[in-house]
Amino acid sequence: GNSVTQMEGPVTLSEEAFLTINCTYTATGYPSLFWYVQYPGEGLQLLLKATKADDKGSNKGFEATYRKETTSFHLEKGSVQVSDSAVYFCALRGKDSNYQLIWGAGTKLIIKP
Amino acid sequence: ETGVTQSPTHLIKTRGQQVTLRCSSQSGHNTVSWYQQALGQGPQFIFQYYREEENGRGNFPPRFSGLQFPNYSSELNVNALELDDSALYLCASSLAPSENTGELFFGEGSRLTVL
Numbered sequence: 001g002n003s004v005t006q007m008e009g010p011v012t013l014s015e016e017a018f019l020t021i022n023c024t025y026t027a028t029g030y031p032s033l034f035w036y037v038q039y040p041g042e043g044l045q046l047l048l049k050a051t052k053a054d055d056k057g058s059n060k061g062f063e064a065t066y067r068k069e070t071t072s073f074h075l076e077k078g079s080v081q082v083s084d085s086a087v088y089f090c091a092l093r094g095k096d097s098n099y100q101l102i103w104g105a106g107t108k109l110i111i112k113p
Numbered sequence: 114e115t116g117v118t119q120s121p122t123h124l125i126k127t128r129g130q131q132v133t134l135r136c137s138s139q140s141g142h143n144t145v146s147w148y149q150q151a152l153g154q155g156p157q158f159i160f161q162y163y164r165e166e167e168n169g170r171g172n173f174p175p176r177f178s179g180l181q182f183p184n185y186s187s188e189l190n191v192n193a194l195e196l197d198d199s200a201l202y203l204c205a206s207s208l209a210p211s212e213n214t215g216e217l218f219f220g221e222g223s224r225l226t227v228l
Contacts, residue, residue, distance in 0.1 A: 004155070032215050043117065043219035044156075044203065051214065089155055093215045099146070099169040101215065103155030 002027040006090045006104035013080055014112055021075040021107050023064075023090035031092040033057075033066055033073040034101065038087045047075075047088070085111045119204050119220035126194050127228050134189040134223045136204030144210060145187040146217065147179060148203040156203055162187055163210055191225075199227045 048057030148156035162181035
């Protein structure tokens with residue numbers, strides 16, 4: 001079945017550091033891929049998405065590229081800020097998904113000033 | 114624009130009891146899905162409602178049931194509560210399935226503790 005694996009947290013970085021959060025997936029066909037973010041005290045919200053191979057999703061300085069050959073969708077940001085501290089979830093929706101999203105376990109990101 | 118609201122935010126039940134959680138969808142959305150999120154885990158899909166009917170279900174037993182009302186709000190009912198049902202229950206609203214490319218709008222969740 002479909003599954004998502006993302007790196008365990010917490011990930012602790014200093015402000016202005018480069019961020020990578022790894023995400024790999026298992027799915028038949030070509031799923032759509034997503035990064036959601038959960039800020040403290042708030043609901044999950046979509047950060048970015050990509051719907052086909054080699055697409056790059058981007059938002060708020062974050063980027064992720066849909067890599068079919070490595071079944072990956074790693075999240076990157078060139079210079080993180082304290083306000084980026086949150087829990088980040090990688091998710092996929094398969095073509096035969098029954099509409100559901102399949103989620104990774106989440107990676108907590110802590111940015112220190 | 115009104116966001117997704119859920120109630121109650123926290124509740125405590127004992128094993129064997131029943132619980133009802135409520136969700137109001139974001140304005141303009143007619144589809145509601147429910148997810149269970151255990152501590153330290155990603156959300157698990159329970160089911161989705163569209164036009165007042167369940168049109169997708171995850172791997173949850175029948176004691177998890179739901180309703181959607183004409184105003185698109187929704188309820189999640191869990192009967193015969195078990196200790197493992199302790200989790201954060203998330204409601205998400207979205208556009209109709211044929212229009213939705215995967216963007217869900219979540220409430221802050223209802224945290225259920227079963228003792």
